[in-house]
Amino acid sequence: MPPFDDIASTVDALPRGTVTRRARVMLLLGSLEGGGAERVAVNLFNRCEPRAVDVRLGLLQRKGPYLNEVDAARVTALPVHRGQLLDWARTPARLAGMIGQVRPDVLMTFGMGVDALTWPALKMMGSTRPRWICRQDSNPDAEIANLTSSRWARSIVAASTGRIHGAADGLVAVARDLATRVDRQTETASPRVQAIYNPIDIATIQSQAAEPLPAPMERPFIVSAGRLVRQKGYDVLIEAFANSAAATDMDLVILGQGPLEGALRAQAAALGVADRVWFPGFQINPWAWFARAHLFVLSSRWEGFGNVVAEALACGAPTLVTDCDYGPREQVDHAVSGWITRSEDPAAMTEALNALLSNDNLRIAMGVRGRGRAEAFDIEVIARAYTRLFLQVAWRNAAAGALAARPAHTGESFRAAAS
Numbered sequence: 199m200p201p202f203d204d205i206a207s208t209v210d211a212l213p214r215g216t217v218t219r220r221a222r223v224m225l226l227l228g229s230l231e232g233g234g235a236e237r238v239a240v241n242l243f244n245r246c247e248p249r250a251v252d253v254r255l256g257l258l259q260r261k262g263p264y265l266n267e268v269d270a271a272r273v274t275a276l277p278v279h280r281g282q283l284l285d286w287a288r289t290p291a292r293l294a295g296m297i298g299q300v301r302p303d304v305l306m307t308f309g310m311g312v313d314a315l316t317w318p319a320l321k322m323m324g325s326t327r328p329r330w331i332c333r334q335d336s337n338p339d340a341e342i343a344n345l346t347s348s349r350w351a352r353s354i355v356a357a358s359t360g361r362i363h364g365a366a367d368g369l370v371a372v373a374r375d376l377a378t379r380v381d382r383q384t385e386t387a388s389p390r391v392q393a394i395y396n397p398i399d400i401a402t403i404q405s406q407a408a409e410p411l412p413a414p415m416e417r418p419f420i421v422s423a424g425r426l427v428r429q430k431g432y433d434v435l436i437e438a439f440a441n442s443a444a445a446t447d448m449d450l451v452i453l454g455q456g457p458l459e460g461a462l463r464a465q466a467a468a469l470g471v472a473d474r475v476w477f478p479g480f481q482i483n484p485w486a487w488f489a490r491a492h493l494f495v496l497s498s499r500w501e502g503f504g505n506v507v508a509e510a511l512a513c514g515a516p517t518l519v520t521d522c523d524y525g526p527r528e529q530v531d532h533a534v535s536g537w538i539t540r541s542e543d544p545a546a547m548t549e550a551l552n553a554l555l556s557n558d559n560l561r562i563a564m565g566v567r568g569r570g571r572a573e574a575f576d577i578e579v580i581a582r583a584y585t586r587l588f589l590q591v592a593w594r595n596a597a598a599g600a601l602a603a604r605p606a607h608t609g610e611s612f613r614a615a616a617s
Contacts, residue, residue, distance in 0.1 A: 221592035222252045224302035224328070226312055230255075230262030232480075234396065234505045235308045235335055240264045241397045243272075245581040251588050254300055258289070258312070274300055293319040298326065303592040306331040306370070310341060310359065317362045329591050331368040334380050335396070336502035337523045340429070368591045372396050372503035373525035392587060395525075396503045397580035400512045400572060407489035407513045412478070419449040419476075420551070421491040421515075423484050423506045424498075426456025426477075431497035431520065431542065433458075433465060438497075438547035440469035444555050448492065451476045453484050488513040493554055493561065498522045499542055504529055508575040511535065511568035516561035518550055535571040536564060 223246070225239045239255065244267070246253050255268060260275035276292050293315055297305060305328045307316050313332050320327040342355045363369055363380065369391040371377035377393040420439065424430045432452055439450045452462070452475065459477055466475040481487065484506070488494055494510035496519040503525035510517045511530070519526035520541035530536025539550040554561055573579070 220248075220250060220252045221303045221588055222254065222301065223304045223306065223588045223592075224254045224256050224297065224300050225306050225308065226256040226297075226316065227258070227308045228312055229257055229259040230264035230268070232263055234503075236262065236264050237505065238335070238396050239308060240267050241399065241577050242581060242584055243268055245397070245577050246588070247582065247585040250585050254302065256296060256300065256305075258293075258315075289315050290318040291322060294322040297328065298323060302328045304329050304331060304588050306333055306588075308333055308335070310338075313362050314358070317365060320365075329367040329594070330365070331370055331587070331591060332363055332366040333370045333372075334363075334376060334502065335372045337376070337500040338379065340500040340523070344429075367594070368392070368587070370394055370587070373528050375528065376502055376524040379524065394583050394587070395529075395575050395580060396505055396508065397577040398505065398508045398512060398572070398575050400576045403485045403509055403512045406483050407485040409483055409486050411486050411490065412481075415449065415451075415490075417447065417449050418492050419451045419490075420444065420493045420495055420555075421451045421453065421487050422495045422497060423453040423481075423487070424496075426452070426454055426458045426462060428458065429499055429501075430454075431499045431522075432462050434542060434544050434547060435495055435497035436462060436465050436471070436475060437469065437544040438551060439475070440466070440471045441544065441548045442551040442555075444551055445471055445474055448555070449474050449476055451478065451487060451491070453478055453481045453487060455480050485509060485513050488515045491515050493518055493551070495547075495551075496520065496526055497547065498526065501525050507536075508572055512572035512575075514565040514569050516554065516564045517568055518547075518554060520547075529575075530568070530571065533560075534564070535567040 225243060227236060227239055230236050230240070243253050243255055253272070255273045257273065257275040260273070265273070274296055276289070276296055297319065305316070307313050307330070316330070320330060338359060342352050342359070345355060346352060369380055371380050371391055371393050372395060374393045377391040381391045422432065422435060426432060436450070439445055463472065463477065466472045488510045494515040494517045496504050496507050496517070498504070498520055500522050501524065504519065507517060507519055507526050507529045517530060517536040519530060519536060519538055521527045521538050522541040527538055530538065532538045537550055537554055540546040
């Protein structure tokens with residue numbers, strides 16, 4: 199359990215009489231299908247300070263492998279009607295009902311689609327609505343561009359996103375540069391956007407990294423991991439690898455699944471490296487691969503925060519990332535705890551591969567320093583930051599008295615829980 203002192207001091211700094219119980223928090227997602235945002239939600243659900251906050255999960259659809267990692271009694275999902283997964287036209291009203299049933303003090307939403315459904319749902323709730331935090335975990339410009347190629351449609355979506363963020367009581371971005379971008383996009387006067395990095399469970403990662411690979415590799419290898427989609431830039435990585443000195447005596451391992459696997463295999467064949475580029479698919483334990491790699495590479499065109507970058511650092515893997523918007527370039531210090539190269543530039547990546555793979559001392563030093571850098575992303579650090587945020591938003595200013603006057607959800611006072 200994380201130290202309570204710094205969180206208790208946050209409570210003590212609030213106006214006297216505003217805190218009489220734990221703050222109830224609802225994390226709202228589409229589902230618990232595997233992904234970065236879902237992993238973050240599960241980590242926060244399980245690791246935020248239970249003496250200060252009562253964290254619940256709200257799902258549009260009750261599905262996904264991460265359901266096995268959470269307490270089902272604290273998970274609420276929209277019911278399925280008439281055999282349909284979701285009745286989108288009625289979802290905001292049904293969502294308002296679900297939120298009202300849980301009665302959170304703070305609601306935090308994950309993702310643009312969930313934000314868009316939550317906005318009208320909270321309007322329907324009027325003065326009974328909880329305080330709302332929008333969490334931005336990806337490059338909004340790139341995400342909007344992915345939705346439509348129409349400039350007119352993009353401008354409409356961007357304007358709507360700004361209004362949604364303006365209606366929120368708090369905004370969280372997963373990188374400092376992203377926080378600045380979200381702040382510029384937000385319409386109306388808004389609270390300061392807070393940057394809180396994504397959490398990783400270093401103890402679990404390092405423990406599982408020591409496990410053996412599913413099958414031994416015959417040659418030393420470079421590794422990358424993530425969905426096989428355009429965002430991740432695997433086409434750039436394969437081209438860079440094919441043109442590097444590494445292609446003569448090393449393999450490239452790309453972990454993950456996605457719609458571009460066939461195209462990427464064809465590209466590797468066309469470049470003459472089909473026998474050196476491996477696609478093992480989704481791996482339950484990618485960290486065993488990271489720990490044994492000569493180099494971990496993130497070749498993305500855009501990110502919000504590179505979860506796999508933080509995980510690779512925790513494994514001690516020498517790490518090469520692109521300078522894409524936004525998070526990865528903040529996660530490593532160039533030539534100290536990692537290496538940064540230009541995004542969407544195969545020649546620059548080839549140069550970086552050659553420089554790093556020919557210098558064992560540099561890679562070893564980067565791996566050691568990378569482990570130290572990973573500590574900034576550990577779940578204990580990030581869970582405390584979110585716990586403080588939830589308390590500050592729950593008991594903010596004039597509404598705090600009304601919230602504190604409501605009956606405690608569990609009959610358990612905050613002060614009693616804190617003792």
